[in-house]
Amino acid sequence: MMPHLARIEEIVAETASGDVKTFRVQFLDPETSFSHLPGQCAMVSVLGVGEAMISISSSPTRPRPLELAVKQVGRLTARLHEMEPGDVIGVRGPYGNHFPFEDMKGKDLLFIGGGIGLAPLRSLINYVLDNRGDYGKIDIIYGARSPGDLCFKRELYDVWPLAPDTRVLLTVDRGDEEWKGAVALVPHFLEQVHPEPEGKLAITCGPPIMIKFTLESLKKLGFADEQIVTTLELKMQCGIGKCGRCNIGSRYVCLDGPVFTLAQLETMPAEY
Numbered sequence: 001m002m003p004h005l006a007r008i009e010e011i012v013a014e015t016a017s018g019d020v021k022t023f024r025v026q027f028l029d030p031e032t033s034f035s036h037l038p039g040q041c042a043m044v045s046v047l048g049v050g051e052a053m054i055s056i057s058s059s060p061t062r063p064r065p066l067e068l069a070v071k072q073v074g075r076l077t078a079r080l081h082e083m084e085p086g087d088v089i090g091v092r093g094p095y096g097n098h099f100p101f102e103d104m105k106g107k108d109l110l111f112i113g114g115g116i117g118l119a120p121l122r123s124l125i126n127y128v129l130d131n132r133g134d135y136g137k138i139d140i141i142y143g144a145r146s147p148g149d150l151c152f153k154r155e156l157y158d159v160w161p162l163a164p165d166t167r168v169l170l171t172v173d174r175g176d177e178e179w180k181g182a183v184a185l186v187p188h189f190l191e192q193v194h195p196e197p198e199g200k201l202a203i204t205c206g207p208p209i210m211i212k213f214t215l216e217s218l219k220k221l222g223f224a225d226e227q228i229v230t231t232l233e234l235k236m237q238c239g240i241g242k243c244g245r246c247n248i249g250s251r252y253v254c255l256d257g258p259v260f261t262l263a264q265l266e267t268m269p270a271e272y
């Protein structure tokens with residue numbers, strides 16, 4: 001699939017250090033624009049540099065502009081971070097499966113995010129809030145290394161807590177003089193919050209180490225494997241099942257994932 005050209009309309013620095021930025025983009029030719037579902041990704045390219053798989057952080061209920069939150073880690077993401085509104089990038093997609101938002105209807109939802117891992121969850125959170133009557137109570141547990149590393153602060157503080165039956169519970173690894181909230185790693189904080197598993201689905205995304213311990217904490221709290229949904233960020237190159245960069249056993253995360261229930265992951269080799 002060829003990338004389509006998209007213009008950066010706006011860039012929002014999410015973190016105090018600026019290492020995570022949200023890019024709001026519009027396709028130059030509206031005909032090349034695509035629709036997506038919560039949890040799906042796009043392959044983002046910069047001419048002469050390369051491509052990277054990035055989760056679409058906007059909700060399909062608010063389709064334009066497309067929003068991509070990008071953490072600067074290497075060559076491609078560094079080049080993206082140098083760009084300015086008006087610059088043009090390539091975007092192809094959508095890729096991957098999506099969160100099972102239909103099966104989630106009528107259930108209470110427990111979101112557990114860490115760092116930039118809130119990006120794909122944000123797409124689903126805003127989808128659910130835009131269809132609020134279809135879902136039960138919502139708890140959003142979110143953590144970052146420090147208060148300055150929390151992403152999507154406007155929604156965390158001013159939007160999501162005001163939605164009906166919705167709680168936002170924040171934690172940081174290290175506080176500062178102004179921080180009055182919890183100081184604990186996400187899995188420990190989750191155990192302190194101690195959500196009851198009945199009628200609930202847990203959806204988690206974050207760094208691999210956070211996911212590993214969060215899955216253990218959820219099991220300790222009594223969540224069954226079928227009640228836990230996670231999204232994996234294995235290294236990807238082609239996004240279409242051709243290059244073999246993202247396989248776990250015989251499954252390709254770019255085709256079968258990135259969203260899996262823990263019950264599905266338990267049937268796969270522990271290579272994630």
Ligand SMILES: Cc1cc2nc3c(=O)[nH]c(=O)nc-3n(C[C@H](O)[C@H](O)[C@H](O)COP(=O)(O)OP(=O)(O)OC[C@H]3O[C@@H](n4cnc5c(N)ncnc54)[C@H](O)[C@@H]3O)c2cc1C
Nearest residue numbers: 052053054055069070071073074075076077119233234235
């Ligand atoms: C399904 C999926 C969704 C993703 N969503 C997002 C997102 O919403 N926002 C975002 O910022 N990033 C996301 N990523 C990660 C992103 O694709 C990589 O960070 C990006 O490819 C790095 O490109 P680069 O050229 O800047 O870094 P490179 O020069 O390729 O690598 C720099 C460093 O990052 C490491 N690295 C590269 N890719 C990954 C990876 N996938 N996981 C862990 N370490 C990696 C490398 O080992 C190296 O240490 C996602 C990845 C996948 C597979």
Ligand code: FES
Nearest residue numbers: 237239243244254
């Ligand atoms: S990214 Fe190439 S096979 Fe999945």
